[in-house]
Amino acid sequence: MKVPHLIFYFCFLLTGTGVAQTLKPDKNIEQVLQVVDPKNIEAHVRYLADDRLLGRLPGTPGYKMAMDYVVSQFKAAGVEPAGENGSYLQLVRLRxxxxxxxxxxxxxxxxxxxxxxxxxxxxxxxxxxxxxxxxxxxxxxxxxxxxxxxxxxxxxxxxxxxxxxxxxxxxxxxxxxxxxxxxxxxxxxxxxxxxxxxxxxxxxxxxxxxxxxxxxxxxxxxxxxxxxxxxxxxxxxxxxxxxxxxxxxxxxxxxxxxxxxxxxxxxxxxxxxxxxxxxxxxxxxxxxxxxDFDSYNVIGKITGSDATLKSEYVLHTAHLDHMGISTPVKGDSIYNGAHDNASGVACLLEISKMYAKLKVKPKRSILIALVTGEEMGLLGSSYLAVRPVVPAKNIVANINTDMPTLIAPLLSVVALGAEHSTLYNPVKEAAAYLNLAVEPDPEPEQNRFVRSDQYSFVRQGIPALHIKYGNKTTDGANNLNKTVQQWRATYYHKPQDDSNGIFDFNAGKVYTQLNFLISYQVAQNSSRPAWNPASFFSKNAASDK
Missing domain, CATH: 3.50.30.30 (Glucose Oxidase; domain 1)
Structure with missing residues (x-):
C-alpha cells in the first residue's frame, strides 16, 4: 500500500485517562516512512530462514548466526547497544x-x-x-x-x-x-x-x-x-x-x-x-x-531527545528463535520459521533503521529486543520482563511482532490487547493514516493474546499489544481469516515455512510503518500509556511479580 503523500507530525492532547492524537505536518516523519523497502524485508527473511541457520534453535550455531546478523544490522544502522556490559546481548540461561x-x-x-x-x-x-x-x-x-x-x-x-x-x-x-x-x-x-x-x-x-x-x-x-x-x-x-x-x-x-x-x-x-x-x-x-545451556536476547536502543522522558522506554519485541531440526515432513526436517518469526524480526530491523534515521528523535527512548526461547514457552521475553536491561518501572509499553502472516495485501489489522489500555488510541490514529481498518479478533478461539511475547510484559503490569492481520481482502469478500487458516494448515510449525513460501513483502512494508507510527506516538506523548480502569488486566497483570 502506498503511503498517502502527506507531510505531518504528531501533536498530543490529553483527554481524561486516554490520549487523542492529532496529525499535523512534519517532514521528519514522512521521510522515514519512505525508508521502508520491501526488498530489505525480503532480504532479512531469506537470510534468517536459510537452511544454513538450521531453524535457529536456541543454544545452537544456527541461532548464533541469527544473533550475529541482528547485531551487524544494528551496528550498520547506528543503533546503540542496550544489552549487558555494553553489548547488544542479554544472557538467558535455559534449562x-x-x-x-x-x-x-x-x-x-x-x-x-x-x-x-x-x-x-x-x-x-x-x-x-x-x-x-x-x-x-x-x-x-x-x-x-x-x-x-x-x-x-x-x-x-x-x-x-x-x-x-x-x-x-x-x-x-x-x-x-x-x-x-x-x-x-x-x-x-x-x-x-x-x-x-x-x-x-x-x-x-x-x-x-x-x-x-x-x-x-x-x-x-x-x-x-x-x-x-x-x-x-x-x-x-x-x-x-x-x-x-x-x-x-x-x-x-x-x-x-x-x-x-x-x-x-x-x-x-x-x-x-x-x-x-x-x-x-x-x-x-x-x-x-x-x-542446561545458554542463549541470548539481542537488544538495541535509540536514545530519546527529551531530557526527562528519555529515561523511559517504548519496547518493541519479536522472537528470533524457531524450532531447529525436527520430525521430517515431506522429506524436509529443517523448521526454517520464515513467517514464524523471521518476518517479524525483519520488520523490527527496519523499524530500528527508521528510528536511527530520524533527525529529531522522539521524546522517549526506544528499545528493540529480539528475544530467544519463544517457541519454548515465551522464555526469553519472560526473563527480559522480570530482569529488564533498564529499570522495570521505566518501560511504558510493549509492542510485539510475531508472525504477522504477510501473505496478502494488508488492508485491516487486529490489535490484540489494545482494547485493554490507552494504546488503542495510537493504533487507531496510525491505522487511519495508512488507510487501514481496525477490527476485532476474527479468531478469538486461538487465544492469541496470551500465546506470544507481549503476555510476558502484561504479566508484569506493562500495557502491551500485538498487531495481527484483519479480515479485509481486495475482492471485498473480507474473509482473509479463511485464507490464513488454509495457510496455517500447510505451513505453520512445519519445514514448509521457508522463504520459498507465500509472501507479500509490500504488506510487510505497511505493517512496519504501522508499528513504527504506533510506537512513535507513545514515545512522543508526555503521558504514559495506562490500563483502562475496567480492564481485567489493570487489576491482575502484576499479581505474580
Whole structure:
C-alpha cells in the first residue's frame, strides 16, 4: 500500500485517562516512512530462514548466526547497544528438565484402599526444575477451573482451604468471560500462581482425551543464582507437583467423590463454581534430570531527545528463535520459521533503521529486543520482563511482532490487547493514516493474546499489544481469516515455512510503518500509556511479580 503523500507530525492532547492524537505536518516523519523497502524485508527473511541457520534453535550455531546478523544490522544502522556490559546481548540461561521413568503415583480412597496409577496411561508428571528428587503426600481438593477472579464475580477458591493440598483442576473458563480474559485465566502459569497464592502444593489437571502424550523434556529459564525465573510446569519450589490425568481417570476421581461430572462441568461453564474437597490422598515420588545451556536476547536502543522522558522506554519485541531440526515432513526436517518469526524480526530491523534515521528523535527512548526461547514457552521475553536491561518501572509499553502472516495485501489489522489500555488510541490514529481498518479478533478461539511475547510484559503490569492481520481482502469478500487458516494448515510449525513460501513483502512494508507510527506516538506523548480502569488486566497483570 502506498503511503498517502502527506507531510505531518504528531501533536498530543490529553483527554481524561486516554490520549487523542492529532496529525499535523512534519517532514521528519514522512521521510522515514519512505525508508521502508520491501526488498530489505525480503532480504532479512531469506537470510534468517536459510537452511544454513538450521531453524535457529536456541543454544545452537544456527541461532548464533541469527544473533550475529541482528547485531551487524544494528551496528550498520547506528543503533546503540542496550544489552549487558555494553553489548547488544542479554544472557538467558535455559534449562530442559526430564522426569525419570520410575515415577510412582499412588491414590488412596476414603477407606485407605490404595491404587497404583500407571504412568503414561493414567497420568504424566511434569518435571520439577530445582529438586532432583520429589516426594509428596497430600490430600486433594477439586477447585473447578482453578480461577480466582472475585472482581469478575467468580472464584473457584471461595470457601475452600487448600493449604498443603494438591488442587484438582479442569481447565476452562465461564462462557461470560471475554476471550482475552478467558485465555489469561486458562494460562498454565496463571493456574499455578493462583494455586500457590492459596497455599496449594501441587496441581492435577484434566487431559482433553484419554491419550496422554509422553513429555520429551520441559523448558525453563534460570536466574544467575540457579533459581527458576520462568517455567512451563511450575512457578515456585513450593509447588511440588504438576500432573496431567487422562480424561477417564480424572472423571473417575470426581465420580468416586460423588460429583456428577456433567452437572459440574455445565455449572463451571455457566459461571457457577462447583468446588469440593475430595476424600483421596496421594503419594508421589519422582526424580528429575537436567540439561542446561545458554542463549541470548539481542537488544538495541535509540536514545530519546527529551531530557526527562528519555529515561523511559517504548519496547518493541519479536522472537528470533524457531524450532531447529525436527520430525521430517515431506522429506524436509529443517523448521526454517520464515513467517514464524523471521518476518517479524525483519520488520523490527527496519523499524530500528527508521528510528536511527530520524533527525529529531522522539521524546522517549526506544528499545528493540529480539528475544530467544519463544517457541519454548515465551522464555526469553519472560526473563527480559522480570530482569529488564533498564529499570522495570521505566518501560511504558510493549509492542510485539510475531508472525504477522504477510501473505496478502494488508488492508485491516487486529490489535490484540489494545482494547485493554490507552494504546488503542495510537493504533487507531496510525491505522487511519495508512488507510487501514481496525477490527476485532476474527479468531478469538486461538487465544492469541496470551500465546506470544507481549503476555510476558502484561504479566508484569506493562500495557502491551500485538498487531495481527484483519479480515479485509481486495475482492471485498473480507474473509482473509479463511485464507490464513488454509495457510496455517500447510505451513505453520512445519519445514514448509521457508522463504520459498507465500509472501507479500509490500504488506510487510505497511505493517512496519504501522508499528513504527504506533510506537512513535507513545514515545512522543508526555503521558504514559495506562490500563483502562475496567480492564481485567489493570487489576491482575502484576499479581505474580
Amino acid at each position: 530442559k528438565a526430564f522426569t525419570g521413568k520410575e515415577a510412582s503415583f499412588a491414590l488412596s480412597d476414603k477407606n485407605g484402599k490404595q491404587e497404583t496409577l500407571q504412568s503414561g496411561t493414567d497420568f504424566i508428571l511434569y518435571p520439577h526444575f530445582e529438586n532432583p528428587q520429589v516426594n509428596l503426600a497430600a490430600s486433594l481438593a477439586f477447585v473447578g477451573s482453578g480461577i480466582s477472579a472475585p472482581e469478575l464475580g467468580y472464584d473457584d477458591y471461595a470457601g475452600m482451604n487448600v493449604t498443603g493440598k494438591v488442587v484438582v483442576v479442569r481447565r476452562g473458563a465461564p462462557r461470560s468471560f471475554p476471550s482475552s480474559v478467558a485465555a489469561s485465566s486458562m494460562n498454565l502459569n496463571t493456574i499455578l500462581n493462583t494455586a500457590l497464592q492459596h497455599g496449594a502444593v501441587g496441581v492435577i489437571m484434566a487431559s482433553a482425551s484419554n491419550q496422554l502424550r509422553e513429555l520429551h523434556g520441559v523448558n525453563s529459564v534460570r536466574f544467575p543464582d540457579g533459581k527458576i525465573a520462568a517455567a512451563g510446569s511450575y512457578v515456585s519450589d513450593k509447588i511440588k507437583l504438576l500432573s496431567l490425568f487422562s480424561r477417564r481417570r480424572f472423571n473417575q476421581l470426581l465420580l468416586n467423590a460423588g460429583l456428577d461430572t456433567s452437572q459440574v462441568y455445565a455449572s463451571l461453564t455457566a459461571g457457577k463454581p462447583a468446588s469440593a474437597n475430595l476424600p483421596n490422598q496421594i503419594k508421589v515420588s519422582y526424580q528429575n534430570t537436567y540439561q
